[in-house]
Amino acid sequence: MPEMTRRHLLALSAATVILPSAALAQDPGEILRAAFDNWRATTSHAVMEMTIKKDTGTRQLTLESWTEGDDNALARFTAPARDAGNATLQLGRRTYVFNPRLNQVIQLPASAMSQSWMGSDFSYNDLAKSDAIITDYTLRLLQTGSSGGRSFYVIEAVPKRGVPIVWGKQIVTVRDDYVLMKQDYYDQNGVLVRSMVADRIGSIGGRPYPVQLTMSTVATPGQYTRIKTLSAEFDISLPSYLFTRSNLQNPR
Amino acid sequence: MLASLAWRNIWRQPIRSVLSLIGLSLTSALLVFMLSFQLGSYDTMKTGALGLFDGFGQFQPVGYKDDPDVSRLLPDWERLLAATDIAGIDAATPRASSFAIMAKDDISFGAAVFGVDPAREPLVSRISTTITEGRYLLPGDDATIVMGEGLARNLGLAVGDTVIMLGTGNDGAVAADVLTIVGIFSSGISAMDRQITQMPLARFQETYNLGSAVNVVALRGADFGKVVAADAALKQLAGANGATYLRWDELQPALKQMITLDLSTAMMMYAIMVIVVVFILLNTLYMSVLERTREFGGLLAIGMRPRQIGAMVWLELIFLSGLGAVIGIIIGGALTVWTNSVGIAFPEMGDILRQWGISGRLYPDLTLVSALAGPGVILLAISVLGVIPYRRILGLEPVSAMGAA
Numbered sequence: 001m002p003e004m005t006r007r008h009l010l011a012l013s014a015a016t017v018i019l020p021s022a023a024l025a026q027d028p029g030e031i032l033r034a035a036f037d038n039w040r041a042t043t044s045h046a047v048m049e050m051t052i053k054k055d056t057g058t059r060q061l062t063l064e065s066w067t068e069g070d071d072n073a074l075a076r077f078t079a080p081a082r083d084a085g086n087a088t089l090q091l092g093r094r095t096y097v098f099n100p101r102l103n104q105v106i107q108l109p110a111s112a113m114s115q116s117w118m119g120s121d122f123s124y125n126d127l128a129k130s131d132a133i134i135t136d137y138t139l140r141l142l143q144t145g146s147s148g149g150r151s152f153y154v155i156e157a158v159p160k161r162g163v164p165i166v167w168g169k170q171i172v173t174v175r176d177d178y179v180l181m182k183q184d185y186y187d188q189n190g191v192l193v194r195s196m197v198a199d200r201i202g203s204i205g206g207r208p209y210p211v212q213l214t215m216s217t218v219a220t221p222g223q224y225t226r227i228k229t230l231s232a233e234f235d236i237s238l239p240s241y242l243f244t245r246s247n248l249q250n251p252r
Numbered sequence: 253m254l255a256s257l258a259w260r261n262i263w264r265q266p267i268r269s270v271l272s273l274i275g276l277s278l279t280s281a282l283l284v285f286m287l288s289f290q291l292g293s294y295d296t297m298k299t300g301a302l303g304l305f306d307g308f309g310q311f312q313p314v315g316y317k318d319d320p321d322v323s324r325l326l327p328d329w330e331r332l333l334a335a336t337d338i339a340g341i342d343a344a345t346p347r348a349s350s351f352a353i354m355a356k357d358d359i360s361f362g363a364a365v366f367g368v369d370p371a372r373e374p375l376v377s378r379i380s381t382t383i384t385e386g387r388y389l390l391p392g393d394d395a396t397i398v399m400g401e402g403l404a405r406n407l408g409l410a411v412g413d414t415v416i417m418l419g420t421g422n423d424g425a426v427a428a429d430v431l432t433i434v435g436i437f438s439s440g441i442s443a444m445d446r447q448i449t450q451m452p453l454a455r456f457q458e459t460y461n462l463g464s465a466v467n468v469v470a471l472r473g474a475d476f477g478k479v480v481a482a483d484a485a486l487k488q489l490a491g492a493n494g495a496t497y498l499r500w501d502e503l504q505p506a507l508k509q510m511i512t513l514d515l516s517t518a519m520m521m522y523a524i525m526v527i528v529v530v531f532i533l534l535n536t537l538y539m540s541v542l543e544r545t546r547e548f549g550g551l552l553a554i555g556m557r558p559r560q561i562g563a564m565v566w567l568e569l570i571f572l573s574g575l576g577a578v579i580g581i582i583i584g585g586a587l588t589v590w591t592n593s594v595g596i597a598f599p600e601m602g603d604i605l606r607q608w609g610i611s612g613r614l615y616p617d618l619t620l621v622s623a624l625a626g627p628g629v630i631l632l633a634i635s636v637l638g639v640i641p642y643r644r645i646l647g648l649e650p651v652s653a654m655g656a657a
Binding site: 083106107 | 323351353355358360361362416418420421422423424425426428429430
């Protein structure tokens with residue numbers, strides 16, 4: 001029957017349009033959660049190379065980092081000689097730094113959290129509040145798209161009222177295997193201030209991973225900070241003393 | 253002939269003329285004094301606010317004002333010291349600065365650290381005179397620091413204690429140092445006392461990896477106005493050395509805005525005062541012209557031309573207001589000079605004034621502008637509006653004028 005056929009066809013075409021997106025449609029909070037879990041896992045240990053390019057020259061630093069959950073992180077610089085030994089410890093929202101020349105641990109005051117971390121395009125806030133985007137922002141799935149045979153989620157994050165956040169909004173792009181692809185930071189006027197891009201995705205520790213992340217600020221073209229993960233292991237057991245002030249000062 | 257007639261006419265009605273003169277001269281005197289006071293207090297504010305720390309002007313690297321990063325440097329700053337050869341500039345001092353964390357045990361605060369030349373800095377900034385404990389930096393000091401009393405209190409520090417400084421150097425590497433507090437200052441501006449620290453420039457350059465470069469060169473002269481007048485020469489010197497020159501109003505735009513706002517509201521008040529006085533006076537004089545219609549009729553009858561009579565009355569007006577202006581300038585000037593020597597105390601405004609680095613006393617300053625502007629405007633307005641009685645007289649006709657009441 002022609003009538004039946006037409007209805008059947010309509011239903012079919014509707015299904016083909018809706019089905020793929022229905023499969024993808026998820027809560028944006030869950031997508032970001034999954035992306036952070038993929039990035040940091042329950043625990044992680046990584047060796048990274050940080051390249052800081054400025055007008056005045058390029059610095060290359062090597063660091064070792066450990067993370068545990070969302071709250072605890074330790075980063076210790078190992079090269080070059082003049083930077084080696086500097087370390088940053090994050091316990092919840094408190095951040096401590098250790099400087100070998102002073103042989104002292106200093107807890108950062110709130111006013112210093114927006115300062116640059118080791119001269120890079122990252123601030124201490126970036127380290128301490130990396131997952132704040134899930135807790136302190138209202139999330140909205142802007143679109144799902146596909147490119148090169150893969151699907152992407154584009155999520156808009158607007159700070160919740162009353163939360164002290166300098167950004168007006170963030171736009172985060174996550175690949176369907178929960179690799180964080182891009183994070184754009186906008187100011188209160190909706191102008192793009194800086195952007196972090198995963199410019200190389202690889203497989204590390206048995207998972208798809210943004211091997212190379214580049215953070216650049218719109219106001220300083222040609223300058224950037226690039227973090228390359230050389231090796232990483234995930235969901236390993238870390239000793240409990242790792243995330244303590246005494247270990248920050250006197251590594252075992 | 254007309255002039256002497258006009259002068260004599262003024263004194264034919266001595267009481268009226270004297271009353272008009274009193275009104276005129278008191279208004280003029282008040283304008284002289286108030287304008288002197290206002291302009292004088294602006295100068296005090298500028299000198300106070302800028303002399304405390306910023307300096308009356310600064311050489312800076314291009315772009316430093318918008319992004320005061322320690323890596324924006326003046327490598328050839330020594331050539332900028334030639335500014336002291338320019339008339340009006342008496343002192344120049346190099347500075348480097350950065351944000352740093354100041355820490356003592358478990359307490360830490362963010363602060364601005366300035367590397368200053370202990371010998372030159374006191375010639376430009378008054379901070380060294382506000383030391384309340386210990387001493388200011390001295391030439392030859394090394395790992396020493398002075399800080400505002402608010403910061404010292406927050407950190408629980410006293411003179412002789414050591415403080416940890418942690419910042420980011422020119423190349424992005426950690427700049428860390430341990431410094432001994434030799435002095436604590438109390439500038440009266442609490443924001444400064446909570447945020448500003450100073451250490452010897454040489455040590456700062458070493459810690460922050462600046463080589464021999466600095467971030468700014470701050471200037472001062474004995475006379476604020478002369479520093480402003482040297483603007484063009486300073487800009488040229490800056491341009492020749494790859495730097496920019498920032499005037500006082502670029503260093504302290506808030507001060508400039510406050511002065512502009514204050515001046516414009518005051519100008520409105522002065523304008524109202526002048527308008528009221530001018531029209532009261534004009535009314536009196538116009539009345540007297542009306543009263544003298546018979547007299548003018550007589551003058552016309554004996555052969556004087558209406559133009560001459562009009563000019564005579566116009567001259568009377570100008571003489572009267574001119575005399576009033578001169579007396580006003582003398583009274584106002586004398587009052588200004590006297591208060592300039594003793595100052596005017598504003599005890600209840602002390603806190604507001606302190607924010608601009610001023611003690612609770614303001615000094616009027618008699619200048620050519622403040623002395624002449626107010627009385628000059630009154631004189632000019634009356635002289636111009638004298639055209640009204642003048643035109644009235646031109647229309648007189650001998651017979652009907654003589655017949656007027």
